[in-house]
Amino acid sequence: MAIASLIKNFVNLIYPLHCASCKKPLDPENDSAICGHCIGLIKPNPSPYCIYCGRSVDTAGCACDDCLKNKPAFSKAYSACLYEGALKELILQFKYGGKLTLSDGLSCLISDFLYNNPDILEGIDMVTFVPIGADRMIKRGFNQSKILAKHLSDSYGIPMVDCIEKTASTKNQNELSRQDRLSNLKGAFRAKSVVNLTGLTILIVDDVMTTGATLNECAIALSRAGAARVRCLTLARGL
Numbered sequence: 040m041a042i043a044s045l046i047k048n049f050v051n052l053i054y055p056l057h058c059a060s061c062k063k064p065l066d067p068e069n070d071s072a073i074c075g076h077c078i079g080l081i082k083p084n085p086s087p088y089c090i091y092c093g094r095s096v097d098t099a100g101c102a103c104d105d106c107l108k109n110k111p112a113f114s115k116a117y118s119a120c121l122y123e124g125a126l127k128e129l130i131l132q133f134k135y136g137g138k139l140t141l142s143d144g145l146s147c148l149i150s151d152f153l154y155n156n157p158d159i160l161e162g163i164d165m166v167t168f169v170p171i172g173a174d175r176m177i178k179r180g181f182n183q184s185k186i187l188a189k190h191l192s193d194s195y196g197i198p199m200v201d202c203i204e205k206t207a208s209t210k211n212q213n214e215l216s217r218q219d220r221l222s223n224l225k226g227a228f229r230a231k232s233v234v235n236l237t238g239l240t241i242l243i244v245d246d247v248m249t250t251g252a253t254l255n256e257c258a259i260a261l262s263r264a265g266a267a268r269v270r271c272l273t274l275a276r277g278l
């Protein structure tokens with residue numbers, strides 16, 4: 040252990056580790072991939088939340104305009120932080136830059152949020168995650184949402200089941216307008232027949248929620264397969 044630590048300090052001396060967000064050298068004693076300053080810049084999703092989609096609203100106990108027009112298929116969604124600044128940078132590095140070392144720190148943000156909002160896990164039978172298409176899986180080599188869901192499953196002892204599959208290749212949601220995002224995904228997901236979902240309360244984990252279209256379609260797929268309730272939890276909420 041002492042030798043490992045010596046080697047680590049030696050390596051850090053020659054190749055100092057840098058904060059994944061601001062790129063300044065990290066304290067060699069710091070095991071995190073981000074510096075304390077950048078952690079402090081990550082903004083929590085401010086309450087009160089829309090009673091359905093978890094977006095920040097002005098008055099507690101209200102639904103946002105989008106949910107009033109179209110009530111989502113999930114019973115409730117929650118997001119830990121806002122998708123901007125240092126966190127946005129870190130999620131992009133995690134997802135597209137393959138920086139899997141960031142997953143511990145990002146999962147901590149979810150754990151902190153769950154610590155303050157323990158109701159989210161109440162009655163949850165199973166944790167699952169938003170799948171990515173086969174083409175993206177080949178390109179990226181991993182599913183970031185599955186990694187976050189696995190952390191949660193291990194930390195809270197709730198089984199994780201890979202029970203949603205993508206049945207259609209869809210365009211990248213980031214490149215589409217709100218209306219196109221909604222129609223792009225219609226019917227693109229299906230529940231796998233790996234387990235009987237009848238009567239279960241399921242939590243779907245994803246990295247970022249923007250319009251909620253993806254989570255909505257996944258919730259429809261699980262409900263069709265018999266799930267009694269579907270909740271959603273994302274690390275970040277896009278504005």
Ligand SMILES: [Zn+2]
Pocket residue numbers: 058059060061062063073074075076077078
């Ligand atoms: Zn930094």
Ligand SMILES: [Zn+2]
Pocket residue numbers: 089090091092093094102103104105106107
């Ligand atoms: Zn809403």
